[in-house]
Each structure stands twice: as C-alpha cells, then as structure tokens.
Amino acid sequence: METSGPDDAFADVWAANAAFAADFPLAALSGRAARGLAVITCMDTRIDPLAVLGQAPGDAKILRTAGARVTGDVLRSLVLAVHLLGANRVLVVPHTDCGLVGSDDQVRAQLADATGRARNDPAIAGYQPEAIADPSAAVADDVDRIRAHPLLGPDLVVGAAVYDVATGRLQPVDV
Numbered sequence: 001m002e003t004s005g006p007d008d009a010f011a012d013v014w015a016a017n018a019a020f021a022a023d024f025p026l027a028a029l030s031g032r033a034a035r036g037l038a039v040i041t042c043m044d045t046r047i048d049p050l051a052v053l054g055q056a057p058g059d060a061k062i063l064r065t066a067g068a069r070v071t072g073d074v075l076r077s078l079v080l081a082v083h084l085l086g087a088n089r090v091l092v093v094p095h096t097d098c099g100l101v102g103s104d105d106q107v108r109a110q111l112a113d114a115t116g117r118a119r120n121d122p123a124i125a126g127y128q129p130e131a132i133a134d135p136s137a138a139v140a141d142d143v144d145r146i147r148a149h150p151l152l153g154p155d156l157v158v159g160a161a162v163y164d165v166a167t168g169r170l171q172p173v174d175v
Contacts, residue, residue, distance in 0.1 A: 029058035032086035037061070038078060040142070041093040042068040042100075046165045049093070053170075061087050067100035068093055069130040070142035079151045089157040092142050092175075096164045100132050107131045135162065136173070143175040 008014070037060035039049050049055075049062045061081040063074050070078075070092065081087040100107060107129040112119045119125070132138040139160045146158050160173040 026057050033059065033061045033081065034086070035059040036086055036088040038063065038081045038087035038090045039093060040065070040068055040070060040074055040078070040090065041163070042066065042095055042098060044095060044098065044165070047093075047095060047163060052093075052163060052168065053091070061085055067098055067130065067132050067138070068095070068142070069100070069132075069138070070145045071130060075145065075149055075152075078146065079149070082152060082156065089159070090146060092139055092146070092158070092160040093163050093170070094132070094135060094139055094160075095162060096166065098132060098135075100129065101135065102131050103133055104129055104131045139173055140175055 035055065037053070037055065039053065039060050040063045041047055041049050043064045043066055049064075050057065050060065053060070061077075063077050063081070065071055065074050078087075078090065082090075108124050108127055109119060111117075111127065111129070112121065112124045115124070117124050139162070143158050143160055146152055146156065147154050158175065160175045161170040162173060163170055
C-alpha cells in the first residue's frame with residue numbers, strides 16, 4: 001500500500017495493518033453470524049462489543065451508530081443481517097455517559113458550536129441527531145422500530161441491555 005510520506009496522517013494505521021495482515025487470523029471465517037447474533041450499539045470507543053458479550057470474530061454482526069439508535073440505515077443493515085447473514089436474534093445495547101443524551105436541539109446547538117456554523121444554518125437546523133432525552137424510552141422506541149419493520153417482524157427475538165462504561169457490566173432492559 002502506498003502512502004503519501006512521513007507526514008501521512010494514517011501512517012500508524014498502515015503500519016498496524018501490515019503487522020495484522022502478516023499473520024491474518026480471520027481468513028477462514030464465514031460472513032455469516034456463527035452464533036446468530038446481531039448487536040446494535042453505539043460508536044463510542046469505550047465499547048468493544050465482541051469482548052463485552054463474550055463473542056469472538058465471526059460470531060455476531062455488529063451495527064454501530066451514534067447513541068445505538070435504530071435509524072433507517074441500521075434497519076436496512078439489520079434486514080440483511082437477519083435474512084442473508086444468519087442473525088436470528090438482535091440485542092440493542094446503548095450505554096451510560098453517552099454524548100447523545102439530551103434533546104435534538106441541544107445536540108444541534110453543540111454541533112453548531114463545534115462546526116462554527118449558525119444554529120439556523122440549514123445543515124444544522126435540518127440535522128436529525130435522534131438524541132436521547134430519556135434513555136429508557138429511547139431503547140424501547142428502538143426495539144419497537146425493529147419489531148414493527150415489515151421485513152423483520154414480531155417473531156424476531158429482540159432484547160436490550162445498557163452497557164455501563166464505568167464498570168463494563170450489562171444491565172438487561174425489559175422490552
């Protein structure tokens with residue numbers, strides 16, 4: 001792989017990948033979820049989904065999104081995971097101390113400040129962060145979105161748990 005030189009912003013990534021590929025351990029894995037599990041969790045770097053759930057590469061399909069929210073794109077991926085990639089159960093795993101907690105307006109205000117754009121800028125005003133005003137209600141809504149999807153349906157086994165980023169523990173949620 002060619003890089004742009006010593007100032008390459010990804011030099012550490014290319015070097016790490018070369019070491020990983022030198023003894024690539026995953027080549028024999030199937031693209032299917034060996035344990036039939038699909039996990040929807042947040043993109044937060046404090047979450048290592050396979051380790052948290054006692055799974056190994058190849059065991060589960062991992063779908064990551066801000067706040068572990070079940071968006072249209074997550075549903076699209078989940079349909080494929082269920083019907084084409086062997087998932088027969090879904091676990092939604094939001095977490096404590098999430099940066100998406102608040103209202104959509106609060107998240108848009110933070111985004112405006114971070115980008116230097118005005119809060120009424122169409123790119124900011126039209127942005128739908130799907131913030132989490134009430135974590136319990138959000139996870140219940142997300143599970144309902146999965147169960148209501150016409151290509152997933154009410155027979156799909158769906159569960160939820162909140163991951164505590166301070167302890168590593170999962171707290172099951174009754175959904």
